[in-house]
Amino acid sequence: MPALIEVAPAALFVENLFFRLATAAFLVATTGYILNLAGKKEWGSFASQALRIAFVLQTAFLAIRGINVERVPFVGHYEFGNLFIWGTVLVYLWTEWRQKDRYYAVGAFLLPLVLLYVIYVNLPLVNPVHRPLPLVLRYPLWLNIHVSTSVLGYAGFSLAFALALMWLLRAALEHKKNAGQVPLIFRAVFQVLPQPRALEDYMYSASSFGFLFQTAMIVSGSIWADASWGRYWGWDPKEMWSLITWFVFAVYLHARFTQGWTGFRTVALVAVGWMTMMFTWLGVAWLLPGIHSFG
Amino acid sequence: MTSEDSGLPERPPSPGIPYRQILNFLSSMQLGIILLLLLAVISVFATLRPMEEAIEHIYTSWWFIGIMSFTALNLLLCTVERSDFLYRQAFRPNLQLSAEAIKKMPVSRMIKLKRIEADPLSGARAAFRAGGLAVRIVDGPSGPLLFGEKGRLGYFGSIVTHLSLLLILFGAMYGALTGFETGGAGMSGGSFFVPEGNFRVNIHEVKMEYLDEEGKVRPRAKSNVSVTRRGEEIGRQLVSINIPLRFEGTAIYHSTFLWVAHLTVTDPQTGRTTGPLKLLPVRGLYAEGIFQAARPGNLRRELPPNTYYFLEDKGLYLLARQFVPDFLTVSAERGLVSRSYKPNRPVLSYYILVEGGPTPRWDLLELGVPKVVETVAGPVQLELSGFENAAVYSIARNLGRPYLFAGAMLLLAGMYLSFFLVPRRFYAVLDGNGTTLAVGGRGYRNKLLVEQVMERIESYLQQKEGN
Ligand code: HEM
Numbered sequence: 119m120p121a122l123i124e125v126a127p128a129a130l131f132v133e134n135l136f137f138r139l140a141t142a143a144f145l146v147a148t149t150g151y152i153l154n155l156a157g158k159k160e161w162g163s164f165a166s167q168a169l170r171i172a173f174v175l176q177t178a179f180l181a182i183r184g185i186n187v188e189r190v191p192f193v194g195h196y197e198f199g200n201l202f203i204w205g206t207v208l209v210y211l212w213t214e215w216r217q218k219d220r221y222y223a224v225g226a227f228l229l230p231l232v233l234l235y236v237i238y239v240n241l242p243l244v245n246p247v248h249r250p251l252p253l254v255l256r257y258p259l260w261l262n263i264h265v266s267t268s269v270l271g272y273a274g275f276s277l278a279f280a281l282a283l284m285w286l287l288r289a290a291l292e293h294k295k296n297a298g299q300v301p302l303i304f305r306a307v308f309q310v311l312p313q314p315r316a317l318e319d320y321m322y323s324a325s326s327f328g329f330l331f332q333t334a335m336i337v338s339g340s341i342w343a344d345a346s347w348g349r350y351w352g353w354d355p356k357e358m359w360s361l362i363t364w365f366v367f368a369v370y371l372h373a374r375f376t377q378g379w380t381g382f383r384t385v386a387l388v389a390v391g392w393m394t395m396m397f398t399w400l401g402v403a404w405l406l407p408g409i410h411s412f413g
Numbered sequence: 414m415t416s417e418d419s420g421l422p423e424r425p426p427s428p429g430i431p432y433r434q435i436l437n438f439l440s441s442m443q444l445g446i447i448l449l450l451l452l453a454v455i456s457v458f459a460t461l462r463p464m465e466e467a468i469e470h471i472y473t474s475w476w477f478i479g480i481m482s483f484t485a486l487n488l489l490l491c492t493v494e495r496s497d498f499l500y501r502q503a504f505r506p507n508l509q510l511s512a513e514a515i516k517k518m519p520v521s522r523m524i525k526l527k528r529i530e531a532d533p534l535s536g537a538r539a540a541f542r543a544g545g546l547a548v549r550i551v552d553g554p555s556g557p558l559l560f561g562e563k564g565r566l567g568y569f570g571s572i573v574t575h576l577s578l579l580l581i582l583f584g585a586m587y588g589a590l591t592g593f594e595t596g597g598a599g600m601s602g603g604s605f606f607v608p609e610g611n612f613r614v615n616i617h618e619v620k621m622e623y624l625d626e627e628g629k630v631r632p633r634a635k636s637n638v639s640v641t642r643r644g645e646e647i648g649r650q651l652v653s654i655n656i657p658l659r660f661e662g663t664a665i666y667h668s669t670f671l672w673v674a675h676l677t678v679t680d681p682q683t684g685r686t687t688g689p690l691k692l693l694p695v696r697g698l699y700a701e702g703i704f705q706a707a708r709p710g711n712l713r714r715e716l717p718p719n720t721y722y723f724l725e726d727k728g729l730y731l732l733a734r735q736f737v738p739d740f741l742t743v744s745a746e747r748g749l750v751s752r753s754y755k756p757n758r759p760v761l762s763y764y765i766l767v768e769g770g771p772t773p774r775w776d777l778l779e780l781g782v783p784k785v786v787e788t789v790a791g792p793v794q795l796e797l798s799g800f801e802n803a804a805v806y807s808i809a810r811n812l813g814r815p816y817l818f819a820g821a822m823l824l825l826a827g828m829y830l831s832f833f834l835v836p837r838r839f840y841a842v843l844d845g846n847g848t849t850l851a852v853g854g855r856g857y858r859n860k861l862l863v864e865q866v867m868e869r870i871e872s873y874l875q876q877k878e879g880n
């Protein structure tokens with residue numbers, strides 16, 4: 119009998135309005151970054167501006183949502199998904215701010231990924247109802263650490279995957295170029311894609327960032343579970359899949375650093391790592407039963 | 414080239430000595446990668462099976478624990494083998510570098526000096542400082558060598574990380590070997606013994622705390638609990654959700670609450686009453702399926718304790734099925750449906766079973782409304798005469814907790830050292846006739862950052878030259 123929180127119609131309207139506006143702004147920003155990549159340079163800074171606006175709108179949406187549910191909004195796929203989008207864009211904007219406009223090309227790969235997440239939270243099957251937090255989960259310190267670190271971990275891995283996609287596209291174009299047949303529309307793209315080595319370095323940084331926070335997420339989750347349920351590790355599928363993701367990225371970091379792996383093998387590991395991350399987030403909830411079904 | 418960039422451990426040669434070869438393999442990163450991948454793949458398959466099955470047949474199997482132990486051994490050996498190398502790396506940097514060697518570094522620049530100063534390295538020193546480096550000048554093979562470094566502790570990131578993982582594995586193992594997990598339940602005034610810990614849990618009172626007016630929100634059950642060993646009290650506390658009672662590395666957690674029905678039975682012929690009997694509804698405790706398993710014929714063996722009462726003189730089993738505090742309706746899949754958690758209209762559903770008889774249908778009783786029912790042994794009057802709450806606990810001892818916690822904190826520290834304290838070293842000497850500055854830099858793990866710092870140093874120097 120999970121009671122729902124009754125939200126005033128006006129408050130609900132404002133919440134939904136900001137959600138829709140943010141969605142629209144993400145769409146615009148994505149288009150801008152892609153046009154920039156395709157050689158329309160003037161779209162770069164426009165896209166970046168649009169993304170900043172989208173970020174502000176998303177922040178406002180989450181704040182309103184937080185007021186409406188009277189807590190940090192992270193329960194269920196709708197709230198966590200939106201928080202995850204927010205974190206991913208935050209991490210991206212931060213790196214873009216440090217790297218300046220030469221980083222816009224990365225945006226053309228990350229933003230479609232973000233848009234995928236945005237589409238997901240817009241799907242009818244993702245229920246946006248306002249629920250109170252189950253009592254057992256009310257452990258504010260560890261809970262908040264757990265949620266924020268998971269958002270940042272996922273954000274780092276998403277950025278790493280976007281870079282992996284870039285690397286793959288570049289490799290494919292390189293291959294075509296050697297055969298002398300890069301399609302015209304890709305000429306411009308090829309020009310702005312960074313060197314594979316640089317991409318791999320970025321990928322490493324993003325992965326290690328994600329890995330640190332993924333570790334913090336697992337640790338804080340265990341401490342929280344120990345406090346709430348009396349066991350720090352329950353072998354439930356959500357826990358296991360976050361550990362699997364962690365294993366995959368651990369392998370990647372070791373292979374790259376200690377074994378000197380480069381190129382496709384490392385890119386493939388990052389891609390697999392991102393897939394396991396996505397499965398931890400979505401696959402476990404939709405396909406595997408477990409006590410984490412609350413989100 | 415030193416192994417500063419690749420991170421490949423320097424290994425003693427293994428000229429055909431099997432023991433050395435085995436040791437090298439056991440401490441190798443290759444084995445580490447294989448083990449991590451193996452653990453990942455097994456875990457994937459394990460999650461496809463039901464959780465209890467996976468725990469029983471995979472996670473606690475000898476071979477899974479064996480792989481984990483191998484991983485621990487691998488980590489331990491690797492750490493031991495590598496610590497000396499990393500120590501030298503951190504504290505004994507090679508400062509005997511010629512201009513040629515500096516030019517060949519992963520990141521290097523040749524910077525033309527326009528003005529020759531009395532102390533040509535002073536500009537570079539300021540530039541290094543501006544790049545955030547701690548600087549000193551030493552004698553090198555081609556004259557004074559400027560050496561700047563930062564993030565030296567970062568060399569120890571992997572060691573701290575690996576040791577922390579070992580500590581976590583140790584804590585988990587120690588906790589598993591010395592600990593236990595069990596459950597228990599009871600009403601006000603009840604108690605139960607926990608043989609694993611040799612103590613008794615006494616429940617003095619179970620109270621319900623309603624969080625809203627209508628009782629729509631699940632209430633919080635609070636129970637006043639004490640723990641005794643041979644009559645001596647070793648712990649006492651008001652236990653509720655998220656507030657466990659802790660003692661001796663053991664914790665008693667509130668896991669849920671149940672409704673207990675008070676049933677009074679009267680024989681209409683003799684007027685003799687039995688009760689109130691305190692019965693736990695089976696539906697609250699177990700899925701309906703378990704009751705189905707308890708077919709007449711197996712009743713005495715299969716029925717859970719406290720859920721039924723055997724009326725000896727009539728040969729009848731009274732079984733509490735489901736209790737709701739605020740009866741609304743009956744639904745096919747959920748049974749009795751409650752409007753709220755508040756006891757506005759308590760209703761009990763029950764069965765009357767006979768050993769060897771058919772599975773009967775259930776019936777309802779409202780609080781304080783006696784009902785005469787016909788049974789194979791004649792009429793019986795039943796009354797739901799009251800109710801109360803029972804608290805259900807999970808009880809766990811985990812002596813590994815302090816090690817796990819320390820290990821977890823150390824793990825985060827180690828990762829921070831690994832990824833955010835990137836060791837970087839920069840070198841500068843004057844080249845040729847003193848008009849060119851050879852600047853070289855190398856980092857540990859992160860070339861990108863070295864490149865950035867180099868850019869900062871370069872632009873600082875150029876700015877200074879421009880003035
Ligand atoms: C399974 C056996 C393992 C072995 C043999 C092993 C070995 C190594 C080695 C040789 C390094 C080289 C870096 C250095 O010396 O500074 C390293 C780095 C590192 N290891 Fe492990 N490792 C193992 C497992 C793990 C695990 C499970 C983790 C947890 C995530 C881990 C975390 C790290 C980290 C964070 C670094 C620094 C990595 C980097 O800079 O990219 N290691 N490991």
